[in-house]
Amino acid sequence: MTELISKKPFFERFAIWLKKNLFNTPTNSVISIFLLAFIWKGIEGLFTWIFIKGVWSGGASVCREAGGFCFPFLFEKTRFIIFGFYPDGQLWRPTCAMLILIGTLFYSKEPNRWNKKLAYLWSISTFFIFWLMGGGLGLTEVTNDKWGGLPLTLLLATIGIVCSYPLGIVLALMRRSKLKVLKSISVVYIEIIRGVPLISVLFMSSVMFPLFLPEGVNFDKLLRAQIAIILFVSAYMAEVIRGGLSSIPKGQYEAAHTLGLSYFDTMRSIIIPQAIRIVIPPTVNTAIGMFKDTSLVLIIALFDLLNTTKTSLRDPEWLGFSLEAYVFVGLIYFVFCFSMSKYSQRLEREFGMKER
Amino acid sequence: MSENMIEINDLNKWYDDFHVLKDINLSVRKGEKIVVCGPSGSGKSTMIRCINRLEEFQKGSLHVEGIPLNSDLKNIEQIRKEVGMVFQHFNLFPHLSIIDNLILAPMRVRKMPKKDATDMAMQYLEMVKIADQAHKFPGQLSGGQKQRVAIARSLCMKPKILLFDEPTSALDPEMVKEVLEVMVDLAKEGITMICVTHEMGFAREVADRVIFMDAGQILEENTPHEFFDNPQNERTKEFLSQIIN
Numbered sequence: 318m319t320e321l322i323s324k325k326p327f328f329e330r331f332a333i334w335l336k337k338n339l340f341n342t343p344t345n346s347v348i349s350i351f352l353l354a355f356i357w358k359g360i361e362g363l364f365t366w367i368f369i370k371g372v373w374s375g376g377a378s379v380c381r382e383a384g385g386f387c388f389p390f391l392f393e394k395t396r397f398i399i400f401g402f403y404p405d406g407q408l409w410r411p412t413c414a415m416l417i418l419i420g421t422l423f424y425s426k427e428p429n430r431w432n433k434k435l436a437y438l439w440s441i442s443t444f445f446i447f448w449l450m451g452g453g454l455g456l457t458e459v460t461n462d463k464w465g466g467l468p469l470t471l472l473l474a475t476i477g478i479v480c481s482y483p484l485g486i487v488l489a490l491m492r493r494s495k496l497k498v499l500k501s502i503s504v505v506y507i508e509i510i511r512g513v514p515l516i517s518v519l520f521m522s523s524v525m526f527p528l529f530l531p532e533g534v535n536f537d538k539l540l541r542a543q544i545a546i547i548l549f550v551s552a553y554m555a556e557v558i559r560g561g562l563s564s565i566p567k568g569q570y571e572a573a574h575t576l577g578l579s580y581f582d583t584m585r586s587i588i589i590p591q592a593i594r595i596v597i598p599p600t601v602n603t604a605i606g607m608f609k610d611t612s613l614v615l616i617i618a619l620f621d622l623l624n625t626t627k628t629s630l631r632d633p634e635w636l637g638f639s640l641e642a643y644v645f646v647g648l649i650y651f652v653f654c655f656s657m658s659k660y661s662q663r664l665e666r667e668f669g670m671k672e673r
Numbered sequence: 674m675s676e677n678m679i680e681i682n683d684l685n686k687w688y689d690d691f692h693v694l695k696d697i698n699l700s701v702r703k704g705e706k707i708v709v710c711g712p713s714g715s716g717k718s719t720m721i722r723c724i725n726r727l728e729e730f731q732k733g734s735l736h737v738e739g740i741p742l743n744s745d746l747k748n749i750e751q752i753r754k755e756v757g758m759v760f761q762h763f764n765l766f767p768h769l770s771i772i773d774n775l776i777l778a779p780m781r782v783r784k785m786p787k788k789d790a791t792d793m794a795m796q797y798l799e800m801v802k803i804a805d806q807a808h809k810f811p812g813q814l815s816g817g818q819k820q821r822v823a824i825a826r827s828l829c830m831k832p833k834i835l836l837f838d839e840p841t842s843a844l845d846p847e848m849v850k851e852v853l854e855v856m857v858d859l860a861k862e863g864i865t866m867i868c869v870t871h872e873m874g875f876a877r878e879v880a881d882r883v884i885f886m887d888a889g890q891i892l893e894e895n896t897p898h899e900f901f902d903n904p905q906n907e908r909t910k911e912f913l914s915q916i917i918n
C-alpha cells in the first residue's frame with residue numbers, strides 16, 4: 318500500500334496526505350481550514366515585514382519610515398552583538414576560537430569516537446580556544462573583561478555543561494550512597510542550590526564572595542560566574558542522573574557483584590553508562606535550559622550574547638529596533654538549542670536501536 | 674573438611690521477623706553437582722545467594738574453599754571471584770556487545786590483556802555454540818541465546834563453583850533444551866555446580882545429589898534415582914506429584 322502511494326507523483330501524494338490527515342471528517346476539515354488561515358496570516362505578516370517592507374540599505378530614518386525589517390541596523394550592530402567589546406583588529410581570534418569549539422563539538426557527536434583520543438583532542442582545543450581568546454605567546458593580550466557576545470555565551474555554556482555533568486554524576490552517586498555523611502552532604506547541597514534562583518547564586522559569587530576574600534586577593538569575575546553556573550547546574554544534573562541510576566534493575570548490580578567487579582568498575586562500566594543513556598532527554602532539557610540561563614550573567618555585568626544585544630539597542634542613533642535585534646539573537650539561540658534537541662533525539666534513537 | 678568446596682553449618686537467615694532459612698547444613702564436594710528443588714518461596718534462591726554474598730545471613734557459618742564468609746571484605750572479594758552465578762533473567766549488560774559482556778570482568782578483575790580476554794571469551798562462546806553472535810547486543814538475541822551468553826560470561830571468570838538460579842524458567846519451552854545441553858556439557862567438565870531447577874530430566878542426568886527444600890529447611894537429600902523413585906518425606910512426595918502434572 319505505502320509502496321503504491323510512493324510511486325505516484327508528489328502532488329498526488331500530498332493531496333492524499335492532506336485528505337487523510339487534515340480533511341478526513343467535516344469537523345476536522347473546518348478546524349483545519351481555520352488553523353491554516355491563521356497560520357497563513359502569521360506567515361504573510363512576517364513575510365511582508367521582512368521582505369516587502371524590509372529595508373536593505375540606508376540609515377535609521379529610512380528604516381523608521383518604511384516600518385519593515387531594518388537590515389542596516391543588523392549590518393551596523395552584528396559586530397557588537399556577536400563579539401561585544403573584543404578589540405576591532407583582533408576579531409579573527411574569537412571567530413577561530415568559536416570555529417574550533419563548534420568543530421570539536423561536531424567531531425564529538427559520534428558515540429564511537431568517545432574514547433581517550435577525544436579527551437586529548439578536547440585538551441588541545443581548549444588550549445587553543447583560550448590562547449586565541451586571551452592572547453599571550455605572541456598574540457596581543459585581551460583580558461577577559463573584553464570578551465563578550467557569542468563566544469562568551471558558548472564558552473560559559475559548554476564549560477558549564479561539560480563540568481557540571483561529572484559533578485552531577487558524583488553528587489548523584491553520593492546521594493544514593495549508604496554512607497550517611499556523603500549522602501547528607503549531597504542532599505543538603507542539592508536542596509540548597511535548587512532552592513535558590515541562578516541569579517542569586519551569580520550575585521553572591523560576584524558581590525558577596527569577594528567580601529569574604531582577604532584584601533588584595535582578586536578572583537577573576539568571569540571565572541567566578543563560570544563556577545557559579547557549574548555549581549548551579551550540577552545540582553540539576555545530579556537529580557536527572559539520579560533518576561537514571563534508580564531505574565537500573567537490581568539484577569545488573571547482582572551480575573556485576575558475582576563477576577567480582579569492584580564498586581568503582583561496576584559504576585563506571587555498567588551502571589552509569591546505562592543510567593545516562595536512559596536520561597538523555599531530561600539531560601538535554603537541562604542543558605538547553607542552562608544554555609539560555611547563561612544570559613543571566615548580564616546582572617553581574619558580563620557581556621554575553623543577550624547583554625551585547627541589549628547594549629546595542631541603547632545606541633541613540635539606532636533607538637527603536639529591538640524587534641530586529643531580538644529576532645536576530647533569538648535565531649542564534651534557537652539554532653543552538655534546536656541542534657541540541659535534534660542531537661538528543663538522534664542519540665536516543667541510535668542507542669535504542671542497538672541496545673533494546 | 675578441606676576437600677569440601679562449600680561447607681554450610683547451621684545457617685539461619687531472617688528478613689525482619691520472617692525466618693527464611695532454618696538451620697541449613699550442606700557440604701558440597703569438589704566437582705559435585707547438586708540440584709535444589711522445592712516449592713516457590715521455600716528459600717532456594719536465598720540459600721544459594723548466600724553462597725556468593727548476594728544475601729547476608731545472621732547465624733551459622735559458611736565456608737567456600739575453607740575461606741569463611743563473614744563481614745571481612747577481603748574474604749568476600751576472594752569468594753566472589755571463585756563463585757559464578759547464572760540468573761533466571763540472564764542479567765546481561767544491555768549496553769555492551771556480547772563479547773564486551775564477556776571480557777569486562779576478566780580485564781578489570783583478573784587484569785587480563787584485552788587480546789587474551791577476547792580469545793578466551795571466543796572459546797567459551799564457541800562452547801555454548803554462539804560464537805557467530807559475538808558482536809551483537811543482548812537485545813538482539815533470543816532468550817535461550819542470552820542465557821547461553823550469561824553462562825559463557827560466568828565461565829570467563831574461571832569460577833570453581835557455578836550457581837544457577839532457575840536458569841531455564843524464564844525461557845520458552847523450545848529454548849530450554851539448548852540451555853540444558855550446554856549445562857550438561859559443562860557438568861562433564863568437572864566444575865562444582867549448584868543448580869536450582871525443576872527440570873527433572875536434567876537432575877536425573879547430571880546431579881550427584883538432589884536437595885528438597887520447604888519453608889526454609891532442607892527436608893530431603895538423596896541421589897536422583899532414590900529421590901525421584903523413592904521419596905521419603907511426605908512433602909517431597911506431594912511436591913513431586915505436583916510438578917509431574
Ligand SMILES: Nc1ncnc2c1ncn2[C@@H]1O[C@H](COP(=O)(O)OP(=O)(O)OP(=O)(O)O)[C@@H](O)[C@H]1O
Nearest residue numbers: 688691693711712713714715716717718719720839
Ligand atoms: N528482600 C526480601 N525481603 C523480605 N522477604 C523476602 C525477600 N526476598 C525473599 N523474601 C521471602 O523469602 C522467601 C524465600 O524466597 P526465595 O526467593 O528464596 O524463594 P524461592 O524458593 O527461590 O522461590 P521461587 O521458586 O519462587 O524462586 C519468600 O517467602 C520470599 O517472600
Ligand SMILES: [Mg+2]
Nearest residue numbers: 717718719838
Ligand atoms: Mg527463586
